[in-house]
Amino acid sequence: MFSIISSSPLVNFQKSPKSQNPVVSAASGFKTLTENLTVRVQRAENRELNVPLVSPFTIASSRLDSVGNVAIRIELSGGSVGWGEAPILASVTAENQQTAMVKAREAGEFLRELPEMKVGDVLQEMGEFLPGHQFASVRAGMEMAMIDAAAKSVGMPLWKLFGGASNTITTDITIPIVSPAEASNFASKYRKQGFETLKLKVGKNLKADIQVLQAIRQVHPTCSLILDANEGYQTEEAVQVLDKLHEMKVTPILFEQPVHRNNWEGLSYVTRIAKSRFGVSVAADESCRDLTDLKRIIKGDIVDVVNIKLAKTGILEALEVIELARSSGIELMIGGMVETRLAMGFSAHLAAGLGCFRFIDLDTPFLLAGDPVQGGYKASGAVYEFTDESGHGGYLQWN
Numbered sequence: 001m002f003s004i005i006s007s008s009p010l011v012n013f014q015k016s017p018k019s020q021n022p023v024v025s026a027a028s029g030f031k032t033l034t035e036n037l038t039v040r041v042q043r044a045e046n047r048e049l050n051v052p053l054v055s056p057f058t059i060a061s062s063r064l065d066s067v068g069n070v071a072i073r074i075e076l077s078g079g080s081v082g083w084g085e086a087p088i089l090a091s092v093t094a095e096n097q098q099t100a101m102v103k104a105r106e107a108g109e110f111l112r113e114l115p116e117m118k119v120g121d122v123l124q125e126m127g128e129f130l131p132g133h134q135f136a137s138v139r140a141g142m143e144m145a146m147i148d149a150a151a152k153s154v155g156m157p158l159w160k161l162f163g164g165a166s167n168t169i170t171t172d173i174t175i176p177i178v179s180p181a182e183a184s185n186f187a188s189k190y191r192k193q194g195f196e197t198l199k200l201k202v203g204k205n206l207k208a209d210i211q212v213l214q215a216i217r218q219v220h221p222t223c224s225l226i227l228d229a230n231e232g233y234q235t236e237e238a239v240q241v242l243d244k245l246h247e248m249k250v251t252p253i254l255f256e257q258p259v260h261r262n263n264w265e266g267l268s269y270v271t272r273i274a275k276s277r278f279g280v281s282v283a284a285d286e287s288c289r290d291l292t293d294l295k296r297i298i299k300g301d302i303v304d305v306v307n308i309k310l311a312k313t314g315i316l317e318a319l320e321v322i323e324l325a326r327s328s329g330i331e332l333m334i335g336g337m338v339e340t341r342l343a344m345g346f347s348a349h350l351a352a353g354l355g356c357f358r359f360i361d362l363d364t365p366f367l368l369a370g371d372p373v374q375g376g377y378k379a380s381g382a383v384y385e386f387t388d389e390s391g392h393g394g395y396l397q398w399n
Contacts (some may be wrong), residue, residue, distance in 0.1 A: 082149025165355025203232020
């Protein structure tokens with residue numbers, strides 16, 4: 001277990017030596033927090049976060065029937081409590097739930113031994129303890145809880161801490177790989193609920209994908225479509241999908257991860273054809289797991305868009321990825337694994353605060369059979385609204 005003791009619980013920070021931790025320059029409030037607020041880890045705990053889905057969530061690379069994530073709670077000496085979530089998705093994250101539980105507990109024990117130091121230095125120490133892609137999801141969950149607790153200690157909502165661009169976002173909603181009839185029902189329901197952008201999982205069967213797209217178009221003819229193949233297509237199949245859609249007079253606004261993450265040549269080819277022949281942007285998700293992948297994408301001019309998921313990189317590296325992508329002219333999408341409103345709420349605050357994401361895909365709480373999270377953002381159809389409540393506002397009832 002761990003928590004953080006704040007020696008400076010003031011909203012107006014006093015001057016102190018500048019931290020050496022890199023932080024995205026746009027999020028000036030976050031930069032100030034990490035460089036000036038002194039904390040100490042005292043207590044923490046983590047528990048399994050298991051929630052069934054309304055129905056199976058099938059994508060090209062896997063099927064999920066329930067969420068098996070890890071919830072993390074951090075308490076500051078002054079009483080502020082922060083909450084985080086380590087999302088687990090076997091086809092993407094390196095950790096399983098058991099590993100994540102062990103590493104979160106070990107990280108808490110490590111942090112509890114640290115002396116009093118700046119928030120940014122604590123986050124850096126945590127990054128060194130949970131390095132690379134191997135522990136990225138746990139690192140993300142721990143960072144979420146730490147930042148949430150620190151923000152609460154100074155009375156600042158995360159959306160303002162990350163820049164305050166807006167207090168709302170509008171998300172798409174995802175239709176998994178299902179039959180045409182099921183897809184039609186989903187699309188009709190989501191249209192009535194106010195969702196104007198549908199993200200369709202494809203990539204297992206080209207013919208079936210086209211049939212599903214036709215069914216969706218019949219019941220929601222004005223919707224914007226995002227295709228997400230989750231690495232499922234061969235290069236030529238990805239081009240064939242766009243050809244078929246062109247014949248249907250359908251132009252998706254985005255084609256996400258059409259081919260395998262290591263098929264860089266194929267990904268680049270699909271991007272060129274999609275842009276020049278159909279006017280469609282291509283995004284890298286599985287192909288952009290960290291800063292190293294992004295640098296390769298930039299050097300090779302491989303895709304138009306990268307999908308930021310905090311569980312792929314953790315928070316600090318995600319901010320670096322965002323900053324480098326923006327400075328390199330690459331557009332941004334923000335998404336998640338299959339998460340509750342703890343992790344999704346943090347990502348949503350980040351998206352609202354920075355205001356730099358063209359595509360927002362933060363919908364997975366809608367897919368859950370229950371909502372274990374109290375408080376947090378308010379959802380009205382596709383729109384999430386944030387208040388001035390400090391941190392991200394979400395929490396769990398733990399007895």
